[in-house]
Every structure is written in C-alpha cells, then in structure tokens.
Amino acid sequence: MSKTNVAALDIPYPTMIKTCHPIFLFVIMGALIAVVGFYQSWSIALAILQLCLISSIMALGVNIQWGYAGLFNAGIMGFAALGGLAAVLVSVPPVKEAWAAGGVNIVLAAVSGLATIGAVLFVRARIERPFRILAITPIIIIGFLVVRWFFDPAVEAIEGYNAAHYGFLGGAGLPIMFSWILGGAFAAGAAWLVGKTVLRLRSDYLAIATLGISEIVIAVLKNEDWLARGVKNVTGLPRPVPYEVNLQKVQWFLDLTANLGADAVSASSIFVKICYIFLFLLVLAALMWLANTALASPWGRMMRAIRDNRDAAEAMGKDVTSRHLQVFILGSVVVGIAGAMLTTLEGQFTPGSYQPLRFTFLIWVMVIVGGSGNNWGAVLGGFIIWFIWIEAEPVSLWLMGFATSSLDTDSPIRNHLIESAPHFRLFLMGAILLLVLRFRPRGLIPEE
C-alpha cells in the first residue's frame, strides 16, 4: 500500500467556492499594498513589498520540492541561513590578521577532516560487515583527535584577534550580489548531503529529519564564531544599491526630487527601496520562468508522475531516488538564493534571528495557502501571508486598543492585552492554515 503525497491533499471540498482568476487575486494583493501606502506610509508599503518578493521566492523553492515532487522539507530555515552565510563570506573584506593567526591551522583541520571521511569511505567499501565497525571506529576517533588538534588552537587564535570588531576570518571582499549565486551553491551542497541521507524516509519523517538538520545548521552558525562571528552578528554588510546619504549629495537625484517636489531625505529612502525591489523582481521573474518551463517540460511531467504514483513511475523505469534528490537540490538552491537576498537586504547576518516558526513553518503556510503545485500560487501565497504577518500587528494593536478603550489606562488587563497583541499573528497563521486545509485544500490558485 502506498499512499501518494499530494494526491491526498485532493480532498473533495465544497465546490461552492469557485476559483478566482489568478490575475484578479494579484490585483487585490497590489491594492492591499497600496492601501498600506496611502494609510500608513509608502516607506512601510515598499518594505512589505521587498519582503513579499523574498518570501515568494522561498515559497517557490518549497513548491518545487513539495508541489512538483511531494517532498516535505521542514529544513527551509537551514538553507536560508546558509544563503545568509554566503552573503557574509562573499562581501566582507578578509581579516588578514586572523588568517595569519589561524588560517593555516583551519585549513589543516579541514584537510584532516576530509581525509578522515575519505578514509572511512575507503574502509567501508573494502571491509566486510562484522569487522567493518572495528576498523571504522578507530579511524573516526583518531580523525576527531587530529581535527581538534589543529582546530582548537586555530579557533582560539582567530577569535582572539580583536574580538570586539573581528574575531572571524572575514570573507572575500567581493560585491555582495555574488552571494546570491554562492548562497544557492551552499544550499545545493547541503541539500545533496541531506538528500543522500534522509530522502528515503516517509514524508513526515523526512520533515522531522530536515527540521533537525536545520537546527544543527543554526547551532553551528551560532557557535562557530571564527566563521561568521556567531551570535555576535556581522553588521554593516556592503550594499548592491546606493546609500541614502550618498544619494542626497548627487546632483541628478537632487534635481529629480526638486522636479517632483519631494523631500530629498524621504525620497532617497524610497528610491533605495525601489532599487532593491527592482533587483528582487528580476530574480523572481527569472526563477519563475525557469520553474514554469521546467514544470511544463517532459521533466516536469515525469516529476508529477512520480509524485502521483511512485510505484507506477518506478515500473516505467524512472529512477525515483535520483529524481527526488535532484528536485530536492533544485528547491533548496532557490531557498538559498532567497536567504542570501534577505541578508543582503537586511545588511546584517544575525544567526540568532533564525527561528523555525518564521523561516520554516511560515513559508509552508505560504505554499499551502497559495496552492501547492502551482508556482503562481506559491508566489501569491508568499505575498499574502507576508502581508498578513506584518499587518496583523498594527491591526491587532488597534483592535486591542479599541476593545479595551473602556478600561482604565493603567488597568493590568488592558496592558496585558495590548502587550500580547503581537502574538495574535501566530494565532492568525494557525487559523488561516487550518481553514485553507479544510475548505480549500488545493490553495487559492490550484494546480492545473
């Protein structure tokens, strides 16, 4: 008996809810952002739009894994964080003194680590089962000791160099946009490793395993200070777009704002945001084109065939395991790119801010709400859910203020309610996910 993954989402649901045209849904979404622009501020509206775009790229990556192939990856946070790491390693100038202090030892530690893995694989392939463990155990123990022999003094030396400002190896000092490629590559490497080990698990156990692996990634990023300063954070990453302060000194920009009758300070901040949005839109458009082309190609048909009936596809001679690995890597690459973009936008890398609710499960809500199996659906989901995630806070604060307006200003109940209002968005996400799963399991824009 093999229950297929996504076909099971195909629960018959009340047909009264007719499918709206996708374009109509996107227009509504645009209108909502415009409402924020008019009523709150354009700066907030554009900030929301920036993150909507990044979220929808992440959702697109998840949709490639889940919608195309039915793989339940709950490790999105880890891949996004690897993208963030790439942003640091690409853009920060190298810390020469730290390299001089511990670079050699770090390289030796890496080499001996790889040599240990190589030796284990070599022995594993050549020694039969009962004696294998006897041969491998000492190799692992010796390898571990050798790695620590080089690694410990290296870490001490690197983290000891001007810990308040550096204490890490730094990066390559290249333009940060390259990290969008490297972030994808990091994610691909990690996805290959993860996929090789855990992809054969049943869907919900794949989810647990990937969730755990993403926690390990975050634990490493938080604690390996020599790599990217850990929880001390790397701030002030270089930008791919102009700085506001510099813009305000450039003549053509001052002329432009003067012609538009706008204030140069706020105009420069909006201009920078629009630059980012333009870059993100380019990436999203390119990825969407690739994803849709792939889905419509024979490859896409094969993926869906595997998803809907794995056994039949296998019987037809399709190599299910390696197709799954392939699609797992492709989806993770997209998430890694989005992770690098997010760190680029924020201009800082803060490993402590990666939390599974925000970086894994929220993205899942986006995909389910938008429509699994449909790339436009995933993108729409990214927009809607991010919008709600951000706007839930002011709205719930306003609601709480309204509901408690009859109470005294220093009444403890009123203060507690207003203080707790931000948690309302978690509740809203749960409710939305449950309602969509119940009444519209195929999402807002269902698979064609």
Added chain:
Amino acid sequence: MEDVLNALILMTNFVLVPGMAYGAQLALGALGITLIFSILRFANFAHGDLMAFGTMITILLTWWLQGAGFSIAPLPTALLALPFGIIAAVTFSLVIDRSIYRFYRQQGAAPVVFVMVSLGVMFTLNAIVRFVVGTEDRRFIDGERFIISAGEFKSITGLAEGLAFRQSQALTVITAIILVVALFWFLQKTRTGKAMRAYSDNEDLALLSGINPERIVMITWIIAASLATIAGVLYGLDKSFKPFTYFQLLLPMFAAAIVGGIGQPVGAIAGGFLIAFSEVTVTYAYKRFLGHLLPESLAPGNLVQLLSTDYKFAVSFVILVLVLLVRPTGIFRGRVL
C-alpha cells in the same frame, strides 16, 4: 580509593542524576508522540506546544494557590494544580480532535495532511500560550528544594565532591516510573489497552472485530495529553518554563521516539534516556573527572569536552540521523519509515 570515589560522585552529580531526570521527562513526551503515531498514524508537530499549554494552566493555578496560601510543603504546590492542567490539556486535545482531525480521518487523508494540520494547531497553541503567559522564563517551584544538597553530602561523607539531589529530580524519576508501569499494565492487561494495540497493529482487522475507532482515538489523546502535561510540569519544576524551550523540546522528543522505534512504547522510554544521556555526556567537561583519576602529572590542561554545551540539541539529531541510516526501524524494531 578516595579519588575514585570522588570521581564517581562527580559523575553522578553532573551526569547521572541530571541525565536521569531529563531522560524521564523526554521519555514521557516521546511516549505521547509514539502513541499518537501508532493510533492516529501521524507525527504530531504540536506536541511540544501541547506540553506548554498544559504546563501553562498548571502554572496559573499554582500561582493562584500560592497567592491563596495553599501549600502542600515540602512538596511543590504545582502538584496540587497538576490535575487541572491535565484536564485542560485533555479537553483541548479532544476538542481539537473532534473539530479538526476527525474530518481528515473520515476523509482517509494521508499522514502528511495530518502533519500539516498539526502545524496549524501548533501555531494556534503557540499563540495562545504566548498570549496568556508571555514569552519570558517563568519559575513556579516552591517547597523543599533539595533532598540532599552538595554541602550536606560533603559534610556527611567527608569527600571533596558533593552530590546534590534535588526534589524535582526525585519527583520526576518516581512519577515517570509509576506512569510507565501504569501505562504498560493498561496496554497489556486491560481490554481497552489490548484494543489499542490491536488497532495499532492492523486497523482493518481491529475494525472487523468490533473495536470502536473513535473511542480508541479518544483514549489515545487522553493518555498523550496527560503524559505531555506531566512531562511539561516536571521539566518546568526541574528547570523553568519558557514557551520557546517547550517548542524546541519537540526535537529531542521526536528523536527519542524514532531512535527507540516508532510505535514502540518501550522504545520511546529507551530513546528518551539514550538521547538525554548522550546530550549530557557529550557536552560534559571531563577535566575534573580525569583530574581525580589520573596522577597529577597527567592531569588535563583543557576542559576535555567533546563538544561545547551549545550543541546539546544538535547531539540528539546527529543520533537521530545515524539511527535512520544504520537501523531505520529504531532500537526496538518499530515501524519501517
């Protein structure tokens, strides 16, 4: 001789006792996960938050009781509030099951749909808990703290190392033993327990022999929610209560259930202790331990720590991944995943 004794006491104090207590807490949580898996056939992602919910109700009542001057000293007041926390968690679980999960059962949805639904429940519960008690660390222990404190132990035995045994640790271990015995008696000897095992083994055959599935599901939720609340309160007494920590406990609990063998109650217990002890032993600094055993000239200069304490959670997952690779059914031959 005294050095060896000192070394043993040191290990007992910092590895054995904390590991036992943490292992018992994980085992109780993992038992709930494994029961839900074997009866409802999905991995419940909301289990950590269910734990937090039951604990939260217990804490609120404990505060109220403390405020009203009730006390069962030397035992913590929380034990008095615990039954109400259990009732709240059970009621919540049953309401959620009736209003949400049952629909998908009737549809015959795939396990992965249940997992998605449990994600929705997880978000909701998380919000409720944070909404009511906030996100800060809460301590609610009172009563006698130590059964024997390090200082007392030193003065009684005259050894250099002390052995502290906290009341919360003793409570945890005793409660866990009683609950596990009761649960196994229930599963092996009673009619309902046998029906549960039959249903877990083969759903269709169980239905044919007249077992009412809704009743089985209800009892499963009652047991799982009670165990979760008890585990949560014990963990909170032993350490402290923080919603995010409880959400994170989901990971080692899952690891314990899978490592032991999914669907195997014995496995969940073994897995709980295995995970707890590996977390403690791998991150413990053996400097003082070796200092007692080795002659002074050989005494280690550094901490002799395999991995830094920050990797506690990672350890359980490395074990999980290793078990999945080497023996996917877990130690006690649970279901093949």
